[in-house]
Amino acid sequence: MRFTEDLGSSHGWRLRRGVLDDGREVFAKSGTASSGVFASEAAGLRWLGEAIAVPEVIEVGPGRLVLSWVRQEPPGAVAAERFGRALARLHRAGAPAFGAPWPGFIAELPMDNSAADDWPSFYASRRVLPFLRMARLPASDVALVERAVERFAEVAGPAAAPARIHGDLWSGNVLWSGGSAVLIDPAAHGGHRETDLAMLELFGLPYLDRVLGAYREEWALAEGWRERVPLHQLHPLLVHVVLFGGGYRESLMGAVRRVLAL
Structure with missing residues (x-):
């Protein structure tokens, strides 16, 4: 994965935009997380994703969570x-x-x-x-x-x-x-x-x-x-x-x- 943009930080986690080797854009959250916080988020996304649109969980570990990039548009x-x-x-x-x-x-x-x-x-x-x-x-x-x-x-x-x-x-x-x-x-x-x-x-x-x-x-x-x-x-x-x-x-x-x- 190659990082293309630094998106700042939130709650002490570093947020970045990146590109996988296959060309897919991703969002990555990394840093020292409370035990299980990224795994909890990934579990919740997968569960919600059975019924509503959420980002795909691409990778999850103790120090990093990688999700599919969401292309945003104006609300209407x-x-x-x-x-x-x-x-x-x-x-x-x-x-x-x-x-x-x-x-x-x-x-x-x-x-x-x-x-x-x-x-x-x-x-x-x-x-x-x-x-x-x-x-x-x-x-x-x-x-x-x-x-x-x-x-x-x-x-x-x-x-x-x-x-x-x-x-x-x-x-x-x-x-x-x-x-x-x-x-x-x-x-x-x-x-x-x-x-x-x-x-x-x-x-x-x-x-x-x-x-x-x-x-x-x-x-x-x-x-x-x-x-x-x-x-x-x-x-x-x-x-x-x-x-x-x-x-x-x-x-x-x-x-x-x-x-x-x-």
Whole structure:
């Protein structure tokens, strides 16, 4: 493989564009990674790739992940609608349980993917509470988050089977390509489908209204899903507090208060 462009770095990993001996363009992520992080990403991509467009995993090892290059194009309404339908089909592909049979990571942070019997307990014990312990928030904030966690079973909406979700579906992990979208950098696991939709809304996505409209035409959402958006944003906001500091505290606590008001 010959590297052709340095793409900078992310979370301490070096990002490069390259060309294989057979002429295929690739994306390479390399560096000292937490044990299993590249293998986890590769497993998630392969699993998601059974139901939606993702880059091909060409090579994975402790120090490097090589993926097929994604040629990007501007987003558009038609592509957004195609993505919405594809995302609904991905979620409907399902998962054996809440969790995954591989170790979880979001960025470089480990996540517990061990299975749980229901989504509210999975979300509380595997996602929200572990990151709350890492977030170094004031005691008063911690108490409010814990009060919200106690309400998860009450406010989570109708019980749902595990969906096959991306798990870190912010706009930067949606590449517009081929008249639709290609998903990258997953934290894939069996989860709640509303989690992916809430993540798209958290940081915005071009033509999000078209994505959501097409999604709902493909697979209707349970009543009250919009009111539950802050519930599903608690984990990604906690992740951002852990990674980037107190600048995200206000957004987190706003979401907490909205959960408590449900």
